[in-house]
Amino acid sequence: MLAVEMRRIYKVYPDGVVALKGVDFTVEEGEIHGLLGENGAGKSTLMRILYGEIKPTKGEVKVFGDKVEFNGPWDAIRKGIAMVYQHFTLIPTFTVLENLYLSMLTINPNITINEVRKLAKEKMKDIGFSVPLDDVVEDLPIGIQQRVEIIKALMANAKILILDEPTSVLTPLEVEELFKTLRKLKENGITVIFITHKLKEVKEITDRVTVLRRGEVVGVAKTKEVSERDLAKMMVQREIVMEIKKSPASPGNTVLRVEDLWVKDDRGLDAVKGVSFELKEGEILGIAGVQGNGQKELAEALAGIRRIEKGRIELLGRDVTELSADKRYKAGLAYVPDSRKVGLVLDMSVVENVILTNLPSVMRGRRISWEKANKIGKEIVERFDVLVSSLSTPIKHLSGGNQQKVMVGREIIREPKVVIVSEPTQGLDIGATEFIRKTLVSLRDQGKGILLISTDLDEILQLSDRIAVMYEGKIMAIGKVEEFTLEKLGLLMGGVNA
Amino acid sequence: MLKGEEKISKVTEVLLSVFMAFTVGAVALLILGYHPGEVYYILFKYGYSNLNYLLNKSTPLIMTGLAFSIPAIAGVFNIGGESQLYIGAFLGLLTAYYTGNSILALIVGALSGGLLGLFVGALRVYRGINEVITAIMVNWIFYYLIAYLIAAKFYNPEVSHESIPVPPEARIGSIGGVSLIFLLAVLFAIFYYYLLYFTDVGYKLRVSGLSPASAKYAGFDPSKAIVISMFLGGVAAGLGGVLLILGITYSIDDTLTAIYGLGFTGIGIGLLGRNNPIGIIFSSIFLSGLLIGGQWVELKTRAPPELADTLIGVIVLALAIPYAYKMLIKKFTEGRK
């Protein structure tokens, strides 16, 4: 029996973007179905329609054989559909428990908060991870927030579970745990729709896969019957070589020196506890670690956004500890944050976002030169293949991946001396990922120093010349990439000194 | 930076808004038992024909509109245009009286308004006090304070119900039939437009208002934006006060009729102008015309003066929903395709 049957789905967004052009999409009951596609292919749009959050412009949706017309997610939820979004949908100012309670109320209006607590604890035990139920969501690291999302979906006893790029913020260990859970769910007859860019994951976990390209279905296959290469070709219509050629590093002078850095997190607890390291020109220093071990606070402190309790930061031989972020950027630092909500002003146009960290360079006296800004914008769009109709489009109308490209491109294009990047390929498709990684390497080859913060160990191992592992605000180990194996990294990240 | 097509639909949107507003207004008039044709005829004939009056009337409103909108862009709700205008008007008046120098009066008025705005902004930033409370309280405090000062200290011995007057040499008249104060207000609005969209300060304000987290990331201080925008807003209101005094009323009466209410009207003006300084010039002229015309509707039709309030209320309500019109236009154009 078909769990989901979507026929000839069209979706035109109010601003005229045609996101889906007659998509047929079916999911069989009890399978794990992969949904694959480049950035902006329409994956999220399709799923938001299935979840009743938006309405299709045209087309028909059936769930377990019944034709449905959802007026909102609550209808979908009652029909047994749950969705974990790419951008989380938790109330940031509520506690975890309040969030869970809120979502449970849709299914069972009479449930009490204590029952929810009990249920949540049971589910956490089942899945094998736990989250602090009484913490306010926005104070939690993104990885933990995602766990909340998954627990939330599971508690809803969903028969169909949609996961929109669930692994992009998880560590390999967490991904394994998640996959175990998914398999367990499958055993229980739950249907899973799994959106990802990662071909390896498709191969590993899904039964069937649908590939979308620019709003159209370009292929449906049993996963077993296709290779990663085939999938990649389908997705981007070209050959992909996901291998970064990298010459050995030739590090030069120290460009960033950090001495005994102490930083507090938003709740006022020590998050970075006496970190020291050096970054040299012409090298990539990877910082590995599970989300929430102080990487974010470290990056922000280096960028000048977060107050430093103690310590010293030296940029290109100059003490910048007291400088504000814009001054550090001007002095040759670039920082790509892990959240697009921070790195971009979503209500501004593309070109206005292009100059966010680059204001001094487009100033003519006290005047902003929009001609110059547009030129830079065009260059970014071209070089990074950003899918956008015009530079004056509000950036919020770009797909997540394209937003990411603007954010990374903006920093790279201004040729900084030191680049701090946090999850630079999060949510990017393979083509773009490849492009950005290559760019980072070539920047290194041009003699820039790059601090790469990533939870993606493949990325860390592939790009870094040296690696530092952070655990609970401290650097557990630091050394040449050759000194680390995947396994050793995994242990260090878990706090085990190997 | 809008493309041709977008520009056209923006214009249709505005036109449709205004058309709908007057249609709804007409329905309201019919319900109330008045003849919409007659009322609108009088409203437009008298509201927009006396140019000097119209432009003078819209002058302080442009300024209080800006006083609301500039902080709004930076994410602050400045409901304090009222008191910022009072203080500008009052101190501008004193300066003009004692020095006879209109330029100096303009500067003092603008700065005093700006400082009062800054005070509200600073309380928000450094003490965390919501600007709505501060502004409402400050409005009343200054209302009574100035009422006191005019009644007891700075009254005109010749006309005991009025403050000391602006001396003739400090008054601002008109050139070529166009009132100079209006020109000043327009120049000022253009200056603010330029500031917002073509300078770093404006850009930082806008980023801070839309996304404080992004502002921090970019190294702009959102708190600074609040304080700066409140200062700029206060300057506008303060200047509006002086322009009113130097160009129109030349004194403040001891019931404060001359200066009361302009700040509140400015909120509507700013929003109807979509928080855009150029839009504010137009929304201010538009609303001023309605206000002026409303008085003549009373004279010519014997309708109570509150008919104009009702009509303006209905029109403003109908102008509050551009999104609905946008959807309407879209449905219409799609239907045709």
Place this chain on the structure above:
Amino acid sequence: MIADLLNILSNTLVSMVPLTLAAVGEIITEKSGVVNIGLEGIFILSAFTSTVVTFHTGNPYLGLIIGLLVGALSGVLHGIISVYLKGDQIIAGVGFNSLAYGISILSLVSIWHSHGSSPSVDKIPMIGKGSFFVSPLTPIAIIIGIVVWWWLERTPSGLKLRACGEDPRAAEAMGVNVYRVRFYATVLGASLTGLGGAYLVVGWIGQFTKFISAGRGFIALANVAFSNWNPLMAIIGGFIFGFFDALAIYLPIKIQQMSGRVITAESNLFRTIPYLATLIIVALIMKKVRMPRALGKPYIKE
């Protein structure tokens, strides 16, 4: 002296009712993410309609209910505009204030040929003894504040409502019908304000006059911020403002009474007392602001 104090207290308890009711109502509305600055207009309109009804029926309780209903209707209008038509909530409020004032006075003119005031109507009698008299609406307003607090903070529907004001997209994704919740919150909030408006007449002075709200809608709005969006604090906010207002009236009279010194222009300075006091108290007790995150932003689904 004790009698003076009791009298001030009576004044305070009488004055605080509309400020509390409207602020508590507005808290409900704002917690759902909608801001309604049309409180002034609701006050006037409900005060007027309740006057008409009370005049003709002689039943002030009915007047109170009518005020509530008219408030609710105003909320329906604001809800349609701001929730379903995604209008600008502040513009809508500004427009409504003007409309409500205009329509009330037009009706006043056509019903009683007066531009300023209605005839007296029956009031809900104040209760008390000696120098202490208070309207039965005072305890009711306080109870409403407490109940609303409990509802918003302790019940599932309160949780849903707050979710809409914090992050409507997330709330929707968790199955909350944001439009419906916001709409009802707007209607409910406005009806409490309407109750406050009716009280101005049937609970307080027994008459409608042209400027009956006299800026109280804005004071109530300030009270919302003062309370940090907490209905319990809104009760206290209403009390504090009412108290200093009463004190500001009391002081110059008492000074005259005791010393014979007549206070003329300085009376204006006394009038600043409630505003100054409120400001100072806010500065002293100020904590982290808990304004709903999505306040005033229309929620637009594609």
Place this chain on the structure above:
Amino acid sequence: IGGGTQTQTQTQGKSIKVAILFDVGGRGDLSFNDMAYLGAERAKKELGVKIEYMTPKSKEDMVPLLEQLAKSKEYDLLVLVGFLWTTPLNEVADKYPDQKFALIDSTTGKVRPNEVDILFREQEVAALMGVIASGMAYELGGDTIGAVAGMDIPPLWKFHIGYLFGAKYFEKKTGKHVKLLWQYTGTFGDTQVGYNTAMQLLQQGAKVLYGLAGLTHVGMFDAVKDWNEQGRGKALAMGQDASQEWYAPKYIPISGAKRVDVAVYDAIKMVVDGTWKGGIITLGLKENGVGYWDLDGVKQFAEFAKEAGKLKDMTPDEVVEIVKQQREKYIKPYVWEIVNELAEKIKNGEIVFKTPKSHDEYEQIINELEKGNLNAALKKGSVE
């Protein structure tokens, strides 16, 4: 002062057109705006003139409106109600020598052929009211009278001086001490403030309250009613300008009159009769421009109220009957005697009140009066 509905013969000739320009507050103030309307409507009925009304939105509208109306040459007379028009008129009057203006309740201080200013000697009515209030306070077992005043503005200075003078005059004549509690509320519109102020005044022992704050003192009426009905004591209220007894005849036995209606009517009549003469006219007791409302006046206003549907369960006659009883009960003959004697002195010019030119002078007069120096309030004559 009586209602004065004497019917005049209709005047012939081309129809005369008059525009009445109210004060910014507009009608509904129970005071000069409403009274001006009454006068104009009477002129319309009795003199057959055409009347149009206009309420300026704000002070800044006054000059342009005045100019535009004068320029249109449509109106034989522009009647400007309220002191806010003073400066605007002063600016405009000379530019339009063919346009006639009447300024009511204020003066530009200039004599122009095309301008007539009509103002009132409010001190005279207030003085009588002061005597009456004092007398009533003693009937109610107290010695304190009060006033709920609007804003600290020149017209109220005159009321204050007169009222205090009256109280002190009563004291002088009877040897009974009287204390006045005078409170500026800072508003002419906030009824609730009027209520609270009245409550506080009553609490401080005031027995009779004089309402001098437009709509604000409507709240005072209600407070007085509550005070009595809650059994907190006995107290009475007095209105001013229009007859306001009908609001609560049991508690408002008397109101002061200020015949803005007569002023407006007379100004129009001058135009109609062709007896126009520019200049400054002051109206006082002698000219029947101010005074207290007699029972005819009370009845007339009660009839207006009845027509408008405001008198619910009373007839105008019943109102008058109650007022009559209350006056008999609370205003004793000895008080009337003092009132009449004082009125006589004023009418025959034996005493003339000062009109303070500045706030300082006003305060000075008040301070002197408080000390019992009655002559401080007088420009001419003396009280020994």
